[in-house]
Amino acid sequence: MREDRPPPTPSRGGAYSPPPPDQVLENVLEHVLQFLTFRRDRNAAALVCRSWHRAEALTRLELFIGNCYAVAPRRAMERFRRATAVTIKGKPRFADFNLMPPDWGANFTPWVTFMAQCYRALEKLCLKRMFVTDEDLELLASFPSFRELVLICCDGFGTSGLAVVASKCRKLRVLDLIEDEVTDDEIDWISCFPEGETCLESLIFDCVECPIYFEALERLVARSPSLKKLKLNRYVSIVQLYRLMIRAPQLTHLGTGSFSPSEIVAQGDQEPDYSSAFDACRSLVCLSGFREIVPDYLPAIYPVCANLTSLNFSYANISAEQLRSVIRYCHKLQIFWVLDTVCDAGLQAVAATCKDLRELRVFPIDAREDSEAPVSDVGLLAISEGCRKLQSILYFCQRMTNAAVIAMSENCPELVVFRLCIMGRHLPDHVTREPMDEGFGAIVKNCKKLTRLATSGLLTDRAFSYIGQYGKLVRTLSVAFAGDSDTGLKYVLEGCPRLQKLEIRDSPFGDSALRTGLHRYYNMRFLWMSSCRLTRRGCKEIAQQMPHLVVEMINGEEEEVKDDYVDTLYMYRSLDGPRADAPSFVTIL
Amino acid sequence: MEADLGLLTASGGGGGASSGGSASGSISMLSKEDNRGLTSEESSSYADESGLELGLGLSLRGGGGRGGGRCKSAVWGPYARILTAKDLPSMGLKSSSDHKSPSSLSSSSSSSSSSMTKANFSSGTKRAADSGVSQVVGWPPIRAYRMNSLVNQSKSPPRDELHSTFERSKTKNEVIDLTNSGCNKNCNNVERKGQPKTSLFVKVNMDGFPIGRKVDLSAHACYETLAKTLEDMFCKATTTIGARGSGMEEHDVMAEAIGSSKLLDGSSEFVLTYEDKDGDWMLVGDVPWGMFLNSAKRLRIMRTSEAKGLGPRFQQRD
Numbered sequence: 001m002r003e004d005r006p007p008p009t010p011s012r013g014g015a016y017s018p019p020p021p022d023q024v025l026e027n028v029l030e031h032v033l034q035f036l037t038f039r040r041d042r043n044a045a046a047l048v049c050r051s052w053h054r055a056e057a058l059t060r061l062e063l064f065i066g067n068c069y070a071v072a073p074r075r076a077m078e079r080f081r082r083a084t085a086v087t088i089k090g091k092p093r094f095a096d097f098n099l100m101p102p103d104w105g106a107n108f109t110p111w112v113t114f115m116a117q118c119y120r121a122l123e124k125l126c127l128k129r130m131f132v133t134d135e136d137l138e139l140l141a142s143f144p145s146f147r148e149l150v151l152i153c154c155d156g157f158g159t160s161g162l163a164v165v166a167s168k169c170r171k172l173r174v175l176d177l178i179e180d181e182v183t184d185d186e187i188d189w190i191s192c193f194p195e196g197e198t199c200l201e202s203l204i205f206d207c208v209e210c211p212i213y214f215e216a217l218e219r220l221v222a223r224s225p226s227l228k229k230l231k232l233n234r235y236v237s238i239v240q241l242y243r244l245m246i247r248a249p250q251l252t253h254l255g256t257g258s259f260s261p262s263e264i265v266a267q268g269d270q271e272p273d274y275s276s277a278f279d280a281c282r283s284l285v286c287l288s289g290f291r292e293i294v295p296d297y298l299p300a301i302y303p304v305c306a307n308l309t310s311l312n313f314s315y316a317n318i319s320a321e322q323l324r325s326v327i328r329y330c331h332k333l334q335i336f337w338v339l340d341t342v343c344d345a346g347l348q349a350v351a352a353t354c355k356d357l358r359e360l361r362v363f364p365i366d367a368r369e370d371s372e373a374p375v376s377d378v379g380l381l382a383i384s385e386g387c388r389k390l391q392s393i394l395y396f397c398q399r400m401t402n403a404a405v406i407a408m409s410e411n412c413p414e415l416v417v418f419r420l421c422i423m424g425r426h427l428p429d430h431v432t433r434e435p436m437d438e439g440f441g442a443i444v445k446n447c448k449k450l451t452r453l454a455t456s457g458l459l460t461d462r463a464f465s466y467i468g469q470y471g472k473l474v475r476t477l478s479v480a481f482a483g484d485s486d487t488g489l490k491y492v493l494e495g496c497p498r499l500q501k502l503e504i505r506d507s508p509f510g511d512s513a514l515r516t517g518l519h520r521y522y523n524m525r526f527l528w529m530s531s532c533r534l535t536r537r538g539c540k541e542i543a544q545q546m547p548h549l550v551v552e553m554i555n556g557e558e559e560e561v562k563d564d565y566v567d568t569l570y571m572y573r574s575l576d577g578p579r580a581d582a583p584s585f586v587t588i589l
Numbered sequence: 590m591e592a593d594l595g596l597l598t599a600s601g602g603g604g605g606a607s608s609g610g611s612a613s614g615s616i617s618m619l620s621k622e623d624n625r626g627l628t629s630e631e632s633s634s635y636a637d638e639s640g641l642e643l644g645l646g647l648s649l650r651g652g653g654g655r656g657g658g659r660c661k662s663a664v665w666g667p668y669a670r671i672l673t674a675k676d677l678p679s680m681g682l683k684s685s686s687d688h689k690s691p692s693s694l695s696s697s698s699s700s701s702s703s704s705m706t707k708a709n710f711s712s713g714t715k716r717a718a719d720s721g722v723s724q725v726v727g728w729p730p731i732r733a734y735r736m737n738s739l740v741n742q743s744k745s746p747p748r749d750e751l752h753s754t755f756e757r758s759k760t761k762n763e764v765i766d767l768t769n770s771g772c773n774k775n776c777n778n779v780e781r782k783g784q785p786k787t788s789l790f791v792k793v794n795m796d797g798f799p800i801g802r803k804v805d806l807s808a809h810a811c812y813e814t815l816a817k818t819l820e821d822m823f824c825k826a827t828t829t830i831g832a833r834g835s836g837m838e839e840h841d842v843m844a845e846a847i848g849s850s851k852l853l854d855g856s857s858e859f860v861l862t863y864e865d866k867d868g869d870w871m872l873v874g875d876v877p878w879g880m881f882l883n884s885a886k887r888l889r890i891m892r893t894s895e896a897k898g899l900g901p902r903f904q905q906r907d
Contacts (some may be wrong), residue, residue: 153732179734184801209732211790232739280829291738315738365739367731396729406638423729480728505727 010074029055043461066525073114085124089097092528093504103583112139119208124148134161148174158183164324166192176204184210191216202229206255211235222247231255237262239563245277256289288312290565295322306328312337314363320345327353337361340375347379349384359392369424377404379552384408392417399430405439409446418443419454424482428458454478464488468495475500482507489513493520505527511538522551522573530568543589550574551589739819795823795890812874860896863888
C-alpha cells in the first residue's frame, strides 16, 4: 500500500467513502507486479482485466519483441512506456544459411527512430538478426543512459558505427558483438573509448574481422577495472593476449583470440610464461577463442581447467589426444563446444570426465554433405552414457544409428534441446539401413522436457507421427529433407499444442497440410516453409482466412513464374498488418 | 565427360586440401570412379541413377517438389570451383585440357548460381544430376561466419593425404613446372604441425565492391586455394552485404562472374591482380608461389576490361 494515501475516515454521518477501487488496486498491483519478471507471467497478468493490463504495461521494464514485424514500434512503445531494456529479433533463423535474399528487411531504423522520441531513457538493447546501420548506432549513442548493447547475428554496420558508440556512450558497460558481420571501415574504434576510467564490464568483439590497434586495447583494458568479460578477435596474438591477461586477472570470461604467435618463433626465443597468466586468473570460468590455435600452447590453460564451466573449442583444430590432455582436468564443465576433429575418441574423453555437462555442441570442420565426418554414433553413445545431466545437444555427423539416439533418450532424461544434423541428406541408420524414425521417436517420447527439436537423416511420416503424439512441449521444430507426404506435417500441426516456431525446408508438404494448421497459426510466432510443395493458391487461401497473419511469399526467381509453386513461405502473426518495407521479391498475399 | 570430371576432382583434391568447411561451393562432384572414397550409402545416394533424381528434385521421396524440379545448387555452383595446377596460365595446359570446355562450364556455373538470383535453372539442374553430387544452399546448416572462419584457418592436413593428392595430380599432369613444385614445397612447410605461422595479411579489393577484405597469404600454399578463398570471401560477402544498395542485378553479375572461377586464367569477367614491391600491378599466377608471397603487397580483383596491358597473356589475346 502506498504510504501517502490517507486512510479512509468515517464521516460523521456514517457514510464511508473509500478511495476508488481502481486506484487502490493499481497501486497494489504496481507494487506486486514489479516482482514478476518472466514475460510469460506478465503476459498472463495483462490479460486479467483492463486495470491489470494498464498496471502491467506501466511496470514492464523489459520489452521483448520476438518478431520485429509482429508489432509496429509505435504500438509497442506506447503501451510499455517505461521499458528500459528492449530485445528485438528480426529475420527467421533460416536466413543464417543463405535461404533468404539480402535486403529482405528486419531494419532497425524505424525502431530506433521511435525510441529517440519515446525511449530516451533506454538502458539496454539486444538485437538478433536485425539490419542495423551506422546511423542507427549513432542515434543510440545519443541516449544519455544507454549502457548495454548486444548485437547477435546482425549486419549493416561497420567499425565507424562502433567508434561512435565507443566515444559517445559515456556509461557503456556492455558491448557484445556476437557473430555479426561488421564491415571494416578502417577506423580504430578501440581508440575511441574516452580516456580515464571506464565502466566497461563486458567487451566481446571476436567476430569483428578487422585488425585492431593493440596498444589502444591494452590501455583500455588497463583502465577498465570492472571488466569481467573480454573476447578478442583473431587479430590478437598469444603474446598480446598475455599482456592483456596480466592486466586483467579479474576476468571471468575470456576469448583468447588467435592463440598463436604473430611471427615465427625460433627455437630459443624467449616466450612469456603463458601458464602463469592463466594461473593468475582465479575467477576464469568461461574460455573461448583459439581461432588459429597452435596446439603446442594448449598446456598454458591447464591452471584454469578445474574451474571452467564453459569451454569453446569450436574453432580449434585439435586432435583427440590434444583434447584429452585438457579435458581431463575439466570436472566442472557444463558447456562444451568443439570441432569434430577430436573424433569419437575425444568425445569419449569428455564423457569420462565431464559428469556435469549440460550443453554440448559438436561442429564439423568440413561442412559438406559428402565429407568424412570423424564423429559418429559411437561418440553420441559415449556422451549419453557419461553425461547424464545433458540438457542441450547439437551434433553434426555423417553416420548415426537409431540405437545411439534411443540410448541417449533413455540416458539423458533432462534433454530440453535435441538437434541432430546428419549432414548427408536422407541418410538412414548406417547399420540397419532403416530410417531414423525410431530414434527421433524415442527422443520425443522419453525426453519429457523437450522443447526444441531439429531432425535430419532419412525420415518417413512415421517420425512425424511420433512428434505429434509425444512432443507435447515442443516449441521449436526444424525439419529438412524429411517426410513422405502431407500427412507428416499434419501430424505435427495437429499434435503439438505448444508449437511456436516451425521451420521446414525441402520436404514434400503441400497446401492440404498447410490448411490443417489454421487453428494453430495465431498462436505461433512464425512458420517457414521453403522448397516444399506449396502453391500460391494454397497460401492465398490461408491469407484470406486469417486476416492477422502476414503471409510472405519469397521467390528466388522473379521472371520465371513457370509454375504455381512457392519457393519460400514465411508466415507470422502481426498486430499491425503487412509491413511497408517489403522488397520486390517478396509478395505479401 | 564423366571420366574428365573425375580427373578434375582428383587433381582438384590437392588444391582443395584446405577448402575447409564451405558448404556452398567446394568442388565435390564425383564421378562413379571416384566414389571409392565414400561409404556405400553415400555413393548410392549421389552417384548412380537415383542420384539423378536427387539432383533434380527436392527430396528423394515422392519425386520431390515437382516435376522438372529445381535443384537448389550452391550459391556459386558446384563446378570447377577449385583451380588445379593445369589451370594456371604458366602451365600452358589450356589447349591440352579436354577436361572441361570453358563455355560449357561457364554456362553451367552461371546457371547453377544461387536460387536467389535470376538464374536459368534447367540446364544447371541437369548438369548437377550428371555429375552426381550437388551442393545445396544452406546445407549443412552452418552459419556463414563459422564457415568463413574455418576457411581462413591454416589447416594442416595429415601428412599422408597431402602427399598422395599431389602425387595423383602429378601423374595426371604431364607438364609440371616450377609453380607446382613450388606449391608442393610450400605445402610441406604448411603441414608441419606446431610450427608457428607467419601472417601475411594483405588487403583485397574487388571492383565495384565497396567493402574490402583481408586475406592471409601465408595460410595458402598455392594459387588455387587463394583463389578459392577469395571467391568464398566475396561471394559470401555479396550474398549478405554486397548486394545491398547495388541492387540485385549487379549482385547476379558478380555472382556469375566469380562463380565461373576463372580468376586465374583470364577467361572470366574478373581477374586477380596484385601490387608488387615496386608498386606495379601484375597478374596473379605468373610467378612461382614463393616469389609471389614475397612481393605481393595487396590484391585487387579487377575487371578484365581494365586489366589490359598487364602481363603477356593479354597481349597475346589481343
